[in-house]
Amino acid sequence: xxxxxxxxxxxxxxxxxxxxxxxxxxxxxxxxxxxxxxxxxxxxxxxxxxxxxxxxxxxxxxxxxxxxxxxxxxxxxxxxxxxxxxxxxxxxxxxxxxxxxxxxxxxxxxxxxxxxxxxxxxxxxxxxxxxxxxxxxxxxxxxxxxxxxxxxxxxxxxxxxxxxxxxxxxxxxxxxxxxxxxxxxxxxxxxxxxxxxxxxxxxxxxxxxxxxxxxxxxxxxxxxxxxxxxxxxxxxxxxxxxxxxxxxxxxxxxxxxxxxxxxxxxxxxxxxxxxxxxxxxxxxxxxxxxxxxxxxxxxxxxxxxxxxxxxxxxxxxxxxxxxxxxxxxxxxxxxxxxxxxxxxxxxxxxxxxxxxxxxxxxxxxxxxxxxxxxxxxxxxxxxxxxxxxxxxxxxxxxxxxxxxxxxxxxxxxxxxxxxxxxxxxxxxxxxxxxxxxxxxxxxxxxxxxxxxxxxxxxxxxxxxxxxxxxxxxxxxxxxxxxxxxxxxxxxxxxxxxxxxxxxxxxxxxxxxxxxxxxxxxxxxxxxxxxxxxxxxxxxxxxxxxxxxxxxxxxxxxxxxxxxxxxxxxxxxxxxxxxxxxxxxxx
Amino acid sequence: xxxxxxxxxxxxxxxxxxxxxxxxxxxxxxxxxxxxxxxxxxxxxxxxxxxxxxxxxxxxxxxxxxxxxxxxxxxxxxxxxxxxxxxxxxxxxxxxxxxxxxxxxxxxxxxxxxxxxxxxxxxxxxxxxxxxxxxxxxxxxxxxxxxxxxxxxxxxxxxxxxxxxxxxxxxxxxxxxxxxxxxxxxxxxxxxxxxxxxxxxxxxxxxxxxxxxxxxxxxxxxxxxxxxxxxx
Ligand SMILES: Cc1cc2nc3c(=O)[nH]c(=O)nc-3n(C[C@H](O)[C@H](O)[C@H](O)COP(=O)(O)OP(=O)(O)OC[C@H]3O[C@@H](n4cnc5c(N)ncnc54)[C@H](O)[C@@H]3O)c2cc1C
Ligand code: SF4
Ligand code: SF4
Ligand code: FES
Numbered sequence: 001x002x003x004x005x006x007x008x009x010x011x012x013x014x015x016x017x018x019x020x021x022x023x024x025x026x027x028x029x030x031x032x033x034x035x036x037x038x039x040x041x042x043x044x045x046x047x048x049x050x051x052x053x054x055x056x057x058x059x060x061x062x063x064x065x066x067x068x069x070x071x072x073x074x075x076x077x078x079x080x081x082x083x084x085x086x087x088x089x090x091x092x093x094x095x096x097x098x099x100x101x102x103x104x105x106x107x108x109x110x111x112x113x114x115x116x117x118x119x120x121x122x123x124x125x126x127x128x129x130x131x132x133x134x135x136x137x138x139x140x141x142x143x144x145x146x147x148x149x150x151x152x153x154x155x156x157x158x159x160x161x162x163x164x165x166x167x168x169x170x171x172x173x174x175x176x177x178x179x180x181x182x183x184x185x186x187x188x189x190x191x192x193x194x195x196x197x198x199x200x201x202x203x204x205x206x207x208x209x210x211x212x213x214x215x216x217x218x219x220x221x222x223x224x225x226x227x228x229x230x231x232x233x234x235x236x237x238x239x240x241x242x243x244x245x246x247x248x249x250x251x252x253x254x255x256x257x258x259x260x261x262x263x264x265x266x267x268x269x270x271x272x273x274x275x276x277x278x279x280x281x282x283x284x285x286x287x288x289x290x291x292x293x294x295x296x297x298x299x300x301x302x303x304x305x306x307x308x309x310x311x312x313x314x315x316x317x318x319x320x321x322x323x324x325x326x327x328x329x330x331x332x333x334x335x336x337x338x339x340x341x342x343x344x345x346x347x348x349x350x351x352x353x354x355x356x357x358x359x360x361x362x363x364x365x366x367x368x369x370x371x372x373x374x375x376x377x378x379x380x381x382x383x384x385x386x387x388x389x390x391x392x393x394x395x396x397x398x399x400x401x402x403x404x405x406x407x408x409x410x411x412x413x414x415x416x417x418x419x420x421x422x423x424x425x426x427x428x429x430x431x432x433x434x435x436x437x438x439x440x441x442x443x444x445x446x447x448x449x450x451x452x453x454x455x456x457x458x459x460x461x462x463x464x465x466x467x468x469x470x471x472x473x474x475x476x477x478x479x480x481x482x483x484x485x486x487x488x489x490x491x492x493x494x495x496x497x498x499x500x501x502x503x504x505x506x507x508x509x510x511x512x513x514x515x516x517x518x519x520x521x522x523x524x525x526x527x528x529x530x531x532x533x534x535x536x537x538x539x540x541x542x543x544x545x546x547x548x549x550x551x552x553x554x555x556x557x558x559x560x561x562x563x564x565x566x567x568x569x570x571x572x573x574x575x576x577x578x579x580x581x582x583x584x585x586x
Numbered sequence: 587x588x589x590x591x592x593x594x595x596x597x598x599x600x601x602x603x604x605x606x607x608x609x610x611x612x613x614x615x616x617x618x619x620x621x622x623x624x625x626x627x628x629x630x631x632x633x634x635x636x637x638x639x640x641x642x643x644x645x646x647x648x649x650x651x652x653x654x655x656x657x658x659x660x661x662x663x664x665x666x667x668x669x670x671x672x673x674x675x676x677x678x679x680x681x682x683x684x685x686x687x688x689x690x691x692x693x694x695x696x697x698x699x700x701x702x703x704x705x706x707x708x709x710x711x712x713x714x715x716x717x718x719x720x721x722x723x724x725x726x727x728x729x730x731x732x733x734x735x736x737x738x739x740x741x742x743x744x745x746x747x748x749x750x751x752x753x754x755x756x757x758x759x760x761x762x763x764x765x766x767x768x769x770x771x772x773x774x775x776x777x778x779x780x781x782x783x784x785x786x787x788x789x790x791x792x793x794x795x796x797x798x799x800x801x802x803x804x805x806x807x808x809x810x811x812x813x814x815x816x817x818x
């Protein structure tokens with residue numbers, strides 16, 4: 001079977017903020033770029049980001065990039081790579097200004113400059129007073145940035161393949177990545193996109209967990225594609241649970257609410273964060289606040305008839321502040337809870353939010369794998385955004401650093417690709433063998449007859465992940481979880497679809513997504529089981545301490561044989577002194 | 587709860603048909619998208635619709651429900667008349683079931699040059715904008731491109747190729763209203779003529795249905811007014 005083929009210099013998989021920022025850099029340099037997205041670009045989940053993007057502009061309070069760097073490293077529980085973190089924090093101000101020039105409608109302060117709010121884990125002077133570093137467009141910052149980046153790509157005439165689903169990477173025998181097999185969702189027709197460079201920017205995998213803040217499409221496809229291409233995933237045990245999802249439903253209530261002065265209370269009306277983070281209180285790091293809420297509820301101090309959540313109080317901010325700074329949060333509370341936060345507190349509980357782990361890259365977005373005593377790059381392959389692990393977030397991401405990550409490394413990858421293309425001018429030949437394996441993933445779902453449903457299996461997976469790999473973990477619970485996910489993977493082999501139409505077959509897309517999620521579930525549980533310490537978002541009740549002696553290193557999970565390997569954290573920044581690990585208190 | 591859902595698969599159906607489906611349990615707080623997901627999971631896997639964020643920000647799930655365009659994920663089941671009649675957004679080509687072809691809608695959006703155009707050299711810092719200037723963008727930049735308004739507009743039904751439609755015009759105004767944009771004359775020129783802008787007869791259906799509470803009619807009025815002052 002010969003499939004239709006298209007050829008581009010660069011294939012970008014994903015049209016969220018990461019993919020679009022990279023595509024813009026490339027299109028402006030007149031490279032021939034194709035952006036493939038399974039949804040129309042402005043429907044990517046970057047659109048849902050609320051609170052803002054970090055940069056030490058010092059518009060509201062004194063600030064500089066070095067303090068931002070310190071906070072990011074401390075927030076990462078010292079697992080972040082300090083060269084990449086320095087690079088990101090230094091670039092931040094320039095990139096936010098660039099977004100403003102591109103048209104992002106940031107909120108403004110009286111002097112006309114960009115408004116910045118307080119966010120968790122931010123300090124002045126290396127651990128001193130609270131900083132205000134998060135640049136905001138009301139509480140719709142992600143929407144503002146994503147739409148602006150898409151608009152600028154329209155202007156730059158980027159080539160979009162909207163509603164195309166990437167199935168698998170294509171790789172030759174020398175290890176070069178030569179593009180991907182994609183599926184046009186509307187017609188069900190497969191297509192080969194050949195490219196000299198491929199950038200994965202496919203976002204996170206929040207759909208691994210039952211209650212999450214993520215969109216239906218956040219199934220980590222690009223990470224699973226990397227695994228199948230023989231590339232390991234890094235630090236998958238670190239999954240961020242956001243402290244304030246709407247209890248029982250999962251939609252996010254931005255940290256911006258606490259940044260504007262909201263705070264958490266338990267059943268007794270007590271402001272309990274005073275006990276867990278006496279200094280930073282409600283603006284401690286997310287892992288710290290999530291554990292505090294979980295502990296309060298476990299101790300019977302939860303609110304509501306089932307004692308199963310805590311309350312986020314913001315009525316004291318007054319209607320004017322809420323209407324101006326938090327309009328979308330107010331809408332959401334009204335729509336989903338029928339309460340007006342101007343009058344009533346919002347019930348919240350920790351909710352799966354952000355994938356810290358992902359495809360291992362260096363600070364140019366180049367995908368790297370272990371080789372000998374060091375690392376080597378996968379030629380032709382790049383990754384940025386939530387699917388990648390640079391690693392700037394380490395064991396725990398700070399709020400406002402992800403929107404920053406996607407624009408900083410989207411641009412960096414774009415620049416590196418331009419260099420790579422100068423040295424690699426020609427397409428390498430693509431054999432049919434690699435294509436056959438990728439096609440088999442599609443044809444497998446043509447199978448008919450009786451079998452389990454994809455939907456049922458996905459629900460089970462999400463339940464297992466929540467119960468066995470949540471905020472607190474133990475060896476026994478994780479081991480059981482691993483066995484269950486393995487069983488689910490075996491059962492998925494026998495699942496069948498009832499919908500066999502070629503036209504806009506969403507059931508088939510969901511089947512392919514579930515295959516990806518199961519791979520990532522295994523990677524997450526296996527990596528969590530491997531790490532016998534507590535660090536950042538990974539809390540092992542049986543190993544409650546951080547253990548820098550043995551565990552100040554990144555995990556790497558390989559699909560082949562489900563094996564784990566480790567590599568050192570890059571402790572050496574680019575120009576400044578290293579920040580050695582210290583006890584982490586807020 | 588009883589549903590009547592528009593179905594059409596060009597591979598197998600001669601013509602569109604309405605499928606009666608029943609949802610066994612309506613839980614408190616359930617939205618229409620939750621119902622469609624359950625019907626798809628439990629009754630008929632082939633039922634096809636777009637959706638993603640589940641919270642009204644991605645704009646994927648614009649549908650016509652009991653005659654009104656809505657976003658399914660923020661439409662409570664409670665209060666909907668039965669049988670709940672669910673159709674694709676009106677007057678666009680149907681790809682399958684509730685999925686419509688939005689390429690014409692996107693074409694009009696791209697045609698209004700929905701990006702900031704500035705000619706002055708870029709300063710090293712941000713361009714200044716007062717809170718009052720910034721406030722003029724409120725109610726404009728929040729559009730989620732769901733197409734609920736444009737597909738409810740009678741002028742668009744009659745001239746889908748030539749009239750830009752309320753969503754695109756709202757974005758045209760979003761940039762005209764931006765103190766940082768310097769392409770006012772060019773933008774206004776491109777909206778000249780009897781169709782692109784002036785097919786709007788202020789029928790207000792767009793504003794009436796916008797699930798984000800935006801007001802394209804008012805934006806269109808502002809553009810018309812600006813055109814008048816610009817000409818003299
Ligand atoms: C509710 C919420 C609020 C947030 N608020 C903030 C905040 O205030 N500040 C902050 O810094 N961060 C925030 N974050 C995190 C941040 O928004 C995300 O991490 C970031 O936007 C991810 O961007 P991305 O470009 O990597 O991926 P995404 O925006 O998720 O885009 C992924 C893209 O990949 C495409 N794709 C995926 N799989 C495939 C496939 N198989 N084939 C084709 N295309 C595919 C999708 O269509 C999409 O275009 C928030 C996250 C959530 C969920
Ligand atoms: S006000 Fe204008 S754009 Fe809106 S529905 Fe009426 S004719 Fe259409
Ligand atoms: S103006 Fe409202 S109805 Fe129209 S596309 Fe935008 S959000 Fe949808
Ligand atoms: S699913 Fe995103 S707007 Fe409804």
